[in-house]
Amino acid sequence: MTSSREEFFQGITTGLPVFFSYLPVAITFGLLARTGELNIFQTVSFSALVFAGASQLIALNLLSLGVSIPEIIATTFLVNLRHLLMSASLITRIKETPLLPILGLGVTDESFAIASLKPAPVSAGFLGGLQITGYLGWVVGTAIGFGAGQILPEILRQAMGLAIYALFIALLAPAAIRSRTVFVVAIIAGGINWGLALIGLEQAGIRIVLGILGGAAIGTIMEHKGGREN
């Protein structure tokens, strides 16, 4: 039996890859926010209150295009709808505590993916440590990007675009090698997202939700027919 303190610190250690994969994206956000004429307080509040990478970058882009505030908020809603599915999946694997709802605030793609690959039940302390580490990376990276983003060499800044994807690969590849069902689920979900993009469905938020639903449905059917192999 590990104490909740130990679980919290284990969450922090496990969260370090999330911290490091958020830094470059957050730095990019800070840099772009500055060129988009947000001040430091607005920029850091953005990351501290919204804590959603993709939609924050999209929002900056839409702001620069002169899109209205309600439209940007509606877009954000669609982009983050996928977290509804992730939170629903996550709660089936967490130990129940009175603090549980607070943990919902910190659900991101990356902390969700890491917590999901940990054997259940995941403790609230672990999840909290994991989420706080990612949150710090996101907020600190934003401030660094605003203040000193220009110092980074161009090539490194470009190459760091891969960081978050590399984290997903690190989580997914070993699981997909072990289980054919997992492999098929991931490919189907990605295929749906890509296919819908190719036929011109522009809202990435909707494409991703449909991809997740389709992939998880295939997984459920495969498991129902043949049993789970992993």
Next chain:
Amino acid sequence: MRIYLLILGMALVTVIPRLLPFIALKIDKIPSLLRVFLSYIPFAAMGALIIPGIGDSIPESTTAALGGTIAATLIALGTRNLLLTIGGGVFTSALFLLF
């Protein structure tokens, strides 16, 4: 003022989907078939987040993105280490951008 309205609005619509299942779903009342479905959400989500986005992860060079992707996959399978995979993938992409 506009920016603060935007931040608050975005914070609200981001929190709702994250929080709703934590408040509304009764964990022990979820039917077993739905549980199976939910257990595949992580892998489906990672698939949909990687494909096709990874191809545009480095807008300046698709080659660098693909080179980094292959390196990251090999390192992930060889080491099962998250930080090494991130570092190795980014480093490989940087090499592609340099040469």
